[in-house]
Amino acid sequence: MVKITDVARHAGVSPSTVSYALSGKRPISEETRQRVEASIRELGYRPHAGARALASSRSNVLALVVPLRTGIHVPVVMQFAVSVVTTARRYDHDVLLLTQEEGEDGLRRVADTALVDALIVMDVQLHDPRLPLLRSLDRPSVLIGFPAEPAGLTCIDLDFMAAGEVCVERLAGLGHRVVALVGSPPEVYVRQTAFAQRVVQGFTAAADRNGLASSVHPCEASPAAARRIAEQLLREHPALTGVVVHNEPILEPLIDAFEQLGLRVPGDLSVTAICPDELAESLRVPVTSVALPSAEVGERAVGLLMKKLGGTAVPEATLLPPRLTERGSTAPRDA
Amino acid sequence: MVKITDVARHAGVSPSTVSYALSGKRPISEETRQRVEASIRELGYRPHAGARALASSRSNVLALVVPLRTGIHVPVVMQFAVSVVTTARRYDHDVLLLTQEEGEDGLRRVADTALVDALIVMDVQLHDPRLPLLRSLDRPSVLIGFPAEPAGLTCIDLDFMAAGEVCVERLAGLGHRVVALVGSPPEVYVRQTAFAQRVVQGFTAAADRNGLASSVHPCEASPAAARRIAEQLLREHPALTGVVVHNEPILEPLIDAFEQLGLRVPGDLSVTAICPDELAESLRVPVTSVALPSAEVGERAVGLLMKKLGGTAVPEATLLPPRLTERGSTAPRDA
DNA sequence: CTGAAAGCGCTAACAG
DNA sequence: CTGTTAGCGCTTTCAG
Numbered sequence: 001m002v003k004i005t006d007v008a009r010h011a012g013v014s015p016s017t018v019s020y021a022l023s024g025k026r027p028i029s030e031e032t033r034q035r036v037e038a039s040i041r042e043l044g045y046r047p048h049a050g051a052r053a054l055a056s057s058r059s060n061v062l063a064l065v066v067p068l069r070t071g072i073h074v075p076v077v078m079q080f081a082v083s084v085v086t087t088a089r090r091y092d093h094d095v096l097l098l099t100q101e102e103g104e105d106g107l108r109r110v111a112d113t114a115l116v117d118a119l120i121v122m123d124v125q126l127h128d129p130r131l132p133l134l135r136s137l138d139r140p141s142v143l144i145g146f147p148a149e150p151a152g153l154t155c156i157d158l159d160f161m162a163a164g165e166v167c168v169e170r171l172a173g174l175g176h177r178v179v180a181l182v183g184s185p186p187e188v189y190v191r192q193t194a195f196a197q198r199v200v201q202g203f204t205a206a207a208d209r210n211g212l213a214s215s216v217h218p219c220e221a222s223p224a225a226a227r228r229i230a231e232q233l234l235r236e237h238p239a240l241t242g243v244v245v246h247n248e249p250i251l252e253p254l255i256d257a258f259e260q261l262g263l264r265v266p267g268d269l270s271v272t273a274i275c276p277d278e279l280a281e282s283l284r285v286p287v288t289s290v291a292l293p294s295a296e297v298g299e300r301a302v303g304l305l306m307k308k309l310g311g312t313a314v315p316e317a318t319l320l321p322p323r324l325t326e327r328g329s330t331a332p333r334d335a
Numbered sequence: 336m337v338k339i340t341d342v343a344r345h346a347g348v349s350p351s352t353v354s355y356a357l358s359g360k361r362p363i364s365e366e367t368r369q370r371v372e373a374s375i376r377e378l379g380y381r382p383h384a385g386a387r388a389l390a391s392s393r394s395n396v397l398a399l400v401v402p403l404r405t406g407i408h409v410p411v412v413m414q415f416a417v418s419v420v421t422t423a424r425r426y427d428h429d430v431l432l433l434t435q436e437e438g439e440d441g442l443r444r445v446a447d448t449a450l451v452d453a454l455i456v457m458d459v460q461l462h463d464p465r466l467p468l469l470r471s472l473d474r475p476s477v478l479i480g481f482p483a484e485p486a487g488l489t490c491i492d493l494d495f496m497a498a499g500e501v502c503v504e505r506l507a508g509l510g511h512r513v514v515a516l517v518g519s520p521p522e523v524y525v526r527q528t529a530f531a532q533r534v535v536q537g538f539t540a541a542a543d544r545n546g547l548a549s550s551v552h553p554c555e556a557s558p559a560a561a562r563r564i565a566e567q568l569l570r571e572h573p574a575l576t577g578v579v580v581h582n583e584p585i586l587e588p589l590i591d592a593f594e595q596l597g598l599r600v601p602g603d604l605s606v607t608a609i610c611p612d613e614l615a616e617s618l619r620v621p622v623t624s625v626a627l628p629s630a631e632v633g634e635r636a637v638g639l640l641m642k643k644l645g646g647t648a649v650p651e652a653t654l655l656p657p658r659l660t661e662r663g664s665t666a667p668r669d670a
Numbered sequence: 671c672t673g674a675a676a677g678c679g680c681t682a683a684c685a686g
Numbered sequence: 687c688t689g690t691t692a693g694c695g696c697t698t699t700c701a702g
Contacts, residue, residue, distance in 0.1 A: 003695055014673045019697055026698095029671060046447035050394060051695035053385030054678045061450075064432070068417060075409045082403060085434050089441075094450065097399070097432040099420050106424075112381035115396075115429065223587065224619055252558065284559055338679055349689045354681055361682095364687060386679035389694045 002043045011039035022047065053114065062088050062305060063116040065098045065107065067123035071185040071221065073248040076276060076294050077122065080144070083298030084120060091306050093117075104133045111139045118305045120144065124155070126192040140308035142301045146194050150317060154308065156301055159319035160195040160274070163290040164202025166322045167244040167272040170288070172210040175333035176242035176270060179207055179214050180233055182226075182254060183246050186218040199246050199274060213239070223253035230257035241333050245273040245287075252283050255329070266331035277325065286327035293320060337378045346374035357382065388449065397423050397640060398451040400433045400442065402458030406520040406556065408583040411611060411629050412457065415479070418633030419455060426641050428452075439468045446474045453640045455479065459490070461527040475643035477636045481529050485652060489643065491636055494654035495530040495609070498625040499537025501657045502579040502607040505623070507545040510668035511577035511605060514542055514549050515568055517561075517589060518581050521553040534581050534609060548574070558588035565592035576668050580608040580622075587618050590664070601666035612660065621662035628655060 008015040013032060020026045021036040028036070039045070053059040064084050066077055085095045096116055098106050100123065107130060110116045117139060121130065124145035134141045135152050143155045164181070171179050181203045183189070184196045200216055207214035215237060219229045229250075233240055243258075245251050251273055255265050263269045265285050273280055273289040280289035300318065307314045343350040348367060355361045356371040363371070374380070388394040399419050401412055420430045431451055433441050435458065442465060445451045452474060456465065459480035469476045470487050478490045499516070506514050516538045518524070519531045535551055542549035550572060554564045564585075568575055578593075580586050586608055590600050598604045600620050608615055608624040615624035632655065639649045 001695090004697095005695080015696080016674080016698075017672060020672090023697085027671065032671080044447075046444070048389065048695050049448040049450040050385045050388030051678090052697080054383065054389050054680085055695075055697040057678075057697095059385060061431070066417075074413050078409050078413055081432065082401075082434055085432055086436065089437070094445070095432045096396070097416065097420055097430045099417055101421065102424070109381070110429070112379075113384040115384040222617060282557060336679090339681095340679080350679090351681075351690080352688060355688090358681085362687065367688080383679050386694090387681080389696085390679075390681040392681095392694075 001048075002045045004045070004047065007036065007039045007043055007045045010043060011035045057114065059114060059117055060092060061094045061096050061116045062302070063096045063098055063107070063110050063119040065100060065102075065119065065121045067100050069100070069123065069187075069191070071188040072123065075279075076248070076292060079276070080122065080294040080298045083295040084302055087299045087302040091302065093302075093306075104130050107133055107137070111137050118142075118309055120301050120305065124194065126194045126197070140305055142304050142308075144297060144301060146198075146317070148194070152316075154304055154314055154316055154318075156297060156304065156318040157195060157320070158290075158293060158297065159321055160198035161202035161205075162319070163274050163322035164199040164204075164244065164246075165206040166202075166290055166324050167274065168203055168206035168210065168212065168214075168242075170272055170324060170330065171242035171244070171270055172206070172212055174242075174270060174330060177212055177333070178237055178239040179203075179212050179242035179244065180237060180240055181214070181216045181244045181246065182229055182233075182250070183216060183218045185220050185247070189218055196246070203244060212242075213237075219247055219250055219254075221247060221249040223250065223256075226250040226253035227257040230254060230261055234261055234263070241268070242270045243272075245271060245275070248275050248279055251275060251279065251287060255283070255285055255287075266329050268334075270330040270333070272324070272330060274322075280325070280327060285329050288325065288327045288330040290322040290324050293323070296320065336383075337380045339380070339382065342371065342374045342378055342380045345378060346370045392449065394449060394452055395428045396431050396451045397428050397637070398431045398433055398442070398445050398454040400435060400437075400454065400456045403435050404458065404522075404526070406523040406526075407458065410614075411583070411627060414611070415457065415629040415633045418630040419637055422634045422637040426637065428637075428641075439465050442468060442472070446472050453477075453644055455636050455640065459529065461529045461532070475640055477639050477643075479632060479636060481533075481652070483529070487651075489639055489649055489651055489653075491632060491639065491653040492530060492655070493625075493628060493632065494656055495533035496537035496540075497654070498609050498657040499534040499539075499579065499581075500541040501537075501625055501659050502609065503538055503541035503545065503547065503549075503577075505607055505659060505665065506577035506579070506605055507541070507547055509577075509605060509665060512547055512668070513572055513574040514538075514547050514577035514579065515572060515575055516549070516551045516579045516581065517564055517568075517585070518551060518553045520555050520582070524553055531581070538579060547577075548572075554582055554585055554589075556582060556584040558585065558591075561585035561588035562592040565589060565596055569596055569598070576603070577605050578607075580606060580610070583610045583614055586610060586614065586622060590618070590620055590622075601664050603669075605665040605668075607659070607665060609657075615660070615662060620664050623660065623662045623665040625657040625659050628658070631655065 119141040280287040454476040457479045615622040
């Protein structure tokens with residue numbers, strides 16, 4: 001293995017000069033830098049990660065805790081993870097993958113052993129058991145999602161309440177008077193996943209504000225459940241003309257079900273969704289939707305972490321404003 | 336930070352004794368071990384990962400390279416990743432997440448900097464550009480999937496050829512004489528992803544062997560594409576009564592399309608699939624399928640890596656035999 | 671702008 | 687069964 005002293009000897013400089021040439025933490029004459037870089041290339045030198053971590057007390061690794069629960073949409077998690085890894089690399093960091101299964105012990109372990117410099121935690125619950133730990137850890141963290149008590153933590157997420165509102169406002173603007181929210185599977189609400197509840201809040205508030213009749217319907221992530229919900233909606237809310245869907249897997253089946261029940265989208269029924277743009281675009285009926293910006297959230301989460309690692313203060317809360325894209329699934333209500 | 340010398344002093348032993356008590360690499364008297372463990376607990380000692388890696392030249396971290404390409408089924412990747420992480424933890428290892436985007440440089444980087452001890456590479460192509468690198472690396476690796484030239488590498492995967500065969504044999508056994516394979520999206524074949532081609536080989540060979548008329552149809556992963564394929568099949572192969580599907584996202588839409596075209600499953604048409612059991616079970620018509628054992632592959636990949644890290648020789652090729660589960664989508668052909 | 675040298679915290683000979 | 691000690695390879699004072 002070629003080490004820094006080898007490079008130093010080969011370039012005719014001291015090890016510290018090689019180190020500084022690499023880190024840029026002190027000025028190096030252009031000529032010296034050239035020689036050092038040439039030697040590095042020639043010898044194929046790679047600094048030893050462990051040695052570096054030991055000497056600098058920085059591992060340049062971030063922990064990413066991904067959820068395993070049911071009721072979450074896997075592609076979103078994956079997209080987010082990829083975005084975190086890609087962004088971390090831009091900052092010269094790597095990403096250690098942890099599953100939620102590891103729980104608090106896992107977080108403590110990777111933090112206390114200095115395996116990672118900082119943590120990103122996905123799928124935060126309203127009363128997440130990991131919050132006290134994260135607050136007490138000596139390493140910075142960023143949460144994806146907002147708990148009930150976010151004080152002392154750094155959180156980022158789409159503003160789901162505003163997203164729910166925007167969907168309703170859009171439907172109201174098109175003249176719809178009776179709307180329904182088809183939401184995530186029941187267990188998601190039972191677990192008190194913040195984002196799901198926030199959508200409900202926004203949806204309901206905006207409906208009330210606009211004088212719309214509204215109802216909320218959790219829904220399992222299966223086509224059969226979608227069909228049942230569609231039938232139930234038509235039966236119980238015959239005047240319904242606007243639906244907001246916050247449940248990726250059933251988006252297409254639900255629209256299919258409505259059409260099979262004789263309702264045209266958007267002719268008889270306008271549909272808006274909160275989901276990734278790629279999904280909304282790819283459906284048979286492209287759906288007007290508020291984007292779930294996983295990639296952006298991942299990017300910004302890493303950015304926040306880097307600032308914190310650099311000693312810069314960051315806002316405790318970052319709520320990304322909803323961005324609604326008009327597609328083919330919404331239309332004015334028939335007069 | 337509490338370090339090993341602190342523990343040693345507190346327990347009245349030497350640092351090496353603490354180290355050995357932790358690693359079990361040499362016998363420690365029961366009494367000493369008790370004292371050491373008590374001190375560790377009391378002081379909340381956690382060995383520094385970097386120091387450990389430097390001194391032992393083992394980071395206890397595995398690299399996992401996940402694919403990003405289109406045409407792969409995300410939940411399978413995720414399930415595999417989770418299985419790798421979970422299994423790695425059982426062996427006291429962690430997992431560093433790399434995206435395929437990083438390419439060969441990324442692999443070389445994490446290997447050469449000693450960030451990881453070993454690598455797991457998913458989505459291996461027939462002529463994967465990373466193969467020479469993996470062969471030359473001084474760290475062990477395991478590939479998920481088989482390239483054209485697997486010599487000198489450790490590979491593991493479901494035996495996709497046998498899987499294709501099993502599906503056909505099953506249909507043949509039920510009396511079906513005309514069968515079709517609805518496969519992965521065209522780009523998957525263009526990329527020469529080994530597993531997709533192997534399914535085709537097995538499918539075709541078994542069909543020929545059994546004297547069945549057969550055809551192969553790559554298919555995009557959209558419901559619309561599924562519909563088109565269904566129509567095309569009925570038009571071009573009116574005698575068709577058996578279908579093998581190797582394309583998760585379209586499994587349900589395809590069956591829907593067949594039924595909307597007037598074909599009952601399994602009454603008029605028997606369907607078998609190669610897909611995760613959870614998917615096959617969850618469909619409206621539970622589908623007879625060969626399981627895609629992501630969890631098992633992940634587990635065994637880690638197991639192989641651990642053996643290699645321990646200096647034990649392992650087989651170059653591990654092909655998991657297909658396991659077909661009978662569900663509601665297959666029936667004997669009408670006489 | 672550069673060098674010398676003191677660790678970072680742990681492991682693994684070596685010695686007993 | 688246990689202790690002593692020499693590194694592992696790098697970063698970062700301190701000194702010039």
